[in-house]
Amino acid sequence: MTTIPPKTPPQTSPQAPVEAPAGMATAPVAASRRWTRETLIALTAFALFALLPVLAAGLEDTFMVFFAIRVMVFAIAAVSLSLILGFGALVSFGHAAYLGLGAYSVAILAEHGYWDVTISLPVTLLVCGLFAAVTGAICLKTRGVYFIMITLAFGQMAYYTATSLSAYGGDDGLTMWGRTEILGSGMLSDRTTFYYVVLGVLIFCYVLARMIVASRFGRVLQGAKQSEMRLRAIGIDPYWYRLVAYVIAGMMAGLAGALLANAAEFVSPAYMTWHRSGELIVMVVLGGLGSLAGSIIGAASFLVLEELLSHVTEHWRLIFGPFLVLVVLFGKGGLMALIPGGRKND
């Protein structure tokens, strides 16, 4: 998989067609095989999610459904981050801000009596899109370490702003007394309905992200990751492509935030701490960079691991921290590389 940006300048193979993006150019067959595998893994994941409530009903385990909702919400956020991190090499360390912004948009509207999805959905997307457009326009002027630190700083800005919103609970957060309504109906209050709505949104986001990655737009984004100079040489300015991708990712994460607020019927600044942003990156990398299905698996594994470890000891981070260091040092390609069918060297 051509996931990790090469340290050495990418070599052009002489037989490669000049206009095709470098990642796809040398091995179109391998690329299509990779996508078939990706599709199979994603379909398996969706099927498992779809069957889970039935299984949980059989086991009379309500926690499992709650937990799976959480997993799917974070999977949406991870897919959105994967879009810019895995395919655009934009290491955004402030992605949790959009979770929070989405959640707060829904909760603040609810606080003022606007419960319907026809209002809260457009507002959420608008708020997150605007924040992403303004901060992204500044962040994307920079590269490398600067980009990481600036996205982090803007994430913190959103966090501190939320903590100082004393009218909406400040540090303590804000309780939503109910869930978003769909054209006046409170159907989301039913747990199973809500579950499948979240699953539907996850599938929608995944398919959308796949389409974006496969489009000309997505190819430019991946091309910019490999060589910005070459793109410029053929007359494409990657800045605008990156900015649009950044905005789309922000809106998608905002959607996840809106669902998170509904799932918990509560929002708090804790949704957008920089630790959360770090965890989102961990999910994407754990699953495997450059794979959208991998991000879903990464989110699920992260949350399951967190849940299991926290049963073992209250200080589960003592185990998770070193584990993360080991994954970085030795685990190339993430969990996707462990699933059979992938090519070993690419």
Place this chain on the structure above:
Amino acid sequence: MSATLFAVQTLNGLQLGILLFLIAAGLTLVFGVMDFINLAHGVQYMLGAYLAVAAYAVTGTFWGALVLGLAGALVIGLLLEVLVFRHLYDRDHLDQVLATFGIILFLNEAVKAIWGSTPLTLPMPEVLDGSFELMDGLLYPVYRIALIVAGLAVAVLLYVLVSKTRVGMLVRAGATNAPMVAALGVDIRRLFMLVFGFGAMLAGFAGILAAPILVVEPGMGDNLLILAFVVIVIGGIGSIRGAFLAALIVGLVDTLGRGFATDIAKLALSPSAANDVGPAIASMLIYVLMAAVLFFRPSGLFPARGG
């Protein structure tokens, strides 16, 4: 908004600026020389404070705590460098971010497991316990003045070290073009280990200085780390001079902003609205400042690297 209050807030701002400088100095050198992003630098600050508290329990004096705390911070910094960080220099920034994030999780939790999550305090040294009159009716604690003076002294020392000595020359050369310095026969790895240990010690020093006036608790370094990032970005990566000026600017803007934003907002808004809006604006100020600096100078005020 009286003159006395303004003077106090300015001094508090300087104090925050000094602490930020001590943290940012190590961070900016590490970035500059090895292009290494170390999120775990904030925990070094926290460890300094905790080690000092632990050392105080043993030695019973602030000065003993200071010396042992510094030594401990240096040892842990070097240990982390040898065990983890040196394997990451050739990796991309994403790997560095993740691994150092893992270290933050580990060390924050370790501190919680060892010392508990209740805030601790470090008593002030008796010599500096007291306050004196700065101007009419304005008493200011001696310790806080001493903190500012100590920080300024370190800044001067660092300046001399970096701009007048041979090691400093190598560090500056490393920040400008590390491969070239290595090509000229300098052991860049050892140089970096030195810089890294020194930076860790400076962050630990900041933690020890802050311990008597702020609470010592797990995660106390996280917020300062992010402020230190802002400082580095404004000052320009790799530049000590930039870090110093930017730290003072950020410290002053943040403190004065928090002190007076509500009052200023009251000029334009109703009192209740101002009470809501003021703190929100105050917490955004330094980020707005950073955005503005970057907009006009994408590499910060004093970029060390050419081009």
